[in-house]
Amino acid sequence: MAPQFANIFMADLEQCFLNSYPLKPRVYFRFIDDIFMIWTHGLDALKKFYQDFNSFHNTINFTMEYSDNAINFLDTTVKIRDDHLETSLYRKPTDSRSYLQPSSFHPQHTFRSIVYSQALRYNKICSEKEDRDKQLGELHQTFTQLKYKPCIVEKQITRASHINRGDLLQYGPKTNVSRVPLVVTYNPQLKCLQRIINDFNPS
Template sequence: MGTKMAPSFANIFMGNLEKEFLSRQNLKPHTWLRYIDDIFMIWTHGEANLKLFIDDINSFHHTIKFTADFSGHGVHFLDTTVTLQNGSLKTDLFNKPTNKHNYLLPSSCHPRHCTRNIPYSQALRIRRICSSEVDFDSRTKELSQHLLNRQYFRGTIENAIKKAKSKPRTETLTYKTRQTSSKRVPLVTEFHPGLPPLANIIQKNFHLLQGTERLKSVPRITCHRF
């Protein structure tokens, strides 16, 4: 699985590598976007110069080598297909052939909100990626079938898609700053569907716990992973 710091180390290394490499290039990409070690770029200097650029970056470091897919029409990048249409970029959802869409089953032993939020989070992801309403409708139709295959209720799926569609796409693309972490003391426990409603019990009896300086507010219920 690797260490928790592995992505950060990779980001730091690749950030330094790309900075040094690009600073030495006479012909630079019009756009260069990187997610860890996956790079999307727009090149405007012709295919011959692009191939020279790729050869150059593959000889820049003795162990870091890149594979490249390029096209004058469109490419896949992560979970997105980017195409050039009438001088503008269009984006659509891309699923790798190995994606089996094995979403967490609603019957799984998880807190209800975990499975309840999956249809909406997936529909919102599609809303964010698809620049065309036609593509959004097509991809959410596919999503609906995948979720039905995983025993999700049709009503839950339809409500989630409707909620996602009601959001303007520009809003879904707006970067949101995370709120500062709560100073509430966490109550860490193991989840079991047979547990009583702990949050309600603590809220009702919180006056008994306020004798300590640390418990100025109701603890946050947290279930740890096994």
């Protein structure tokens, strides 16, 4: 429950402070303890805002990074170019790209899903096609070096890159599924279970 409690506490703290402060950020987003803001009142006012926010509670201390052209937030770099925002992938220097080894005892669809989900994430984050293709090329090289099957890597990256980025940014209601899942410990010898289930329950 720690993240939930932290979210509730921070939501109350920031609401009390922002409601009482005369200058407001143009944009204010928070994910647990990481905050992204767009500030339009000048650098001196930003430093004063940071100082006042930092002293608003006696046990909460903030650190601040600011820039007038690019900033990192979570796994995204947000840049200003030609008066509009662009986004690109950000990786921390400590990122070791430790994906599941292909020799691990997992079903094959797990490895396909890992490649596909990462490529989908890159496609969603990178707003410019040239940057996206460059990042996907590095991702392809990473999985190839890990000894993933090249045909799987190529197919899943191509599949993800063909999805319209605008569709990825839209969240719709989830489709209700009435079926009852059967969860078992993975073993290659249990592949016949799917056939048996289909024979007794064709629907």
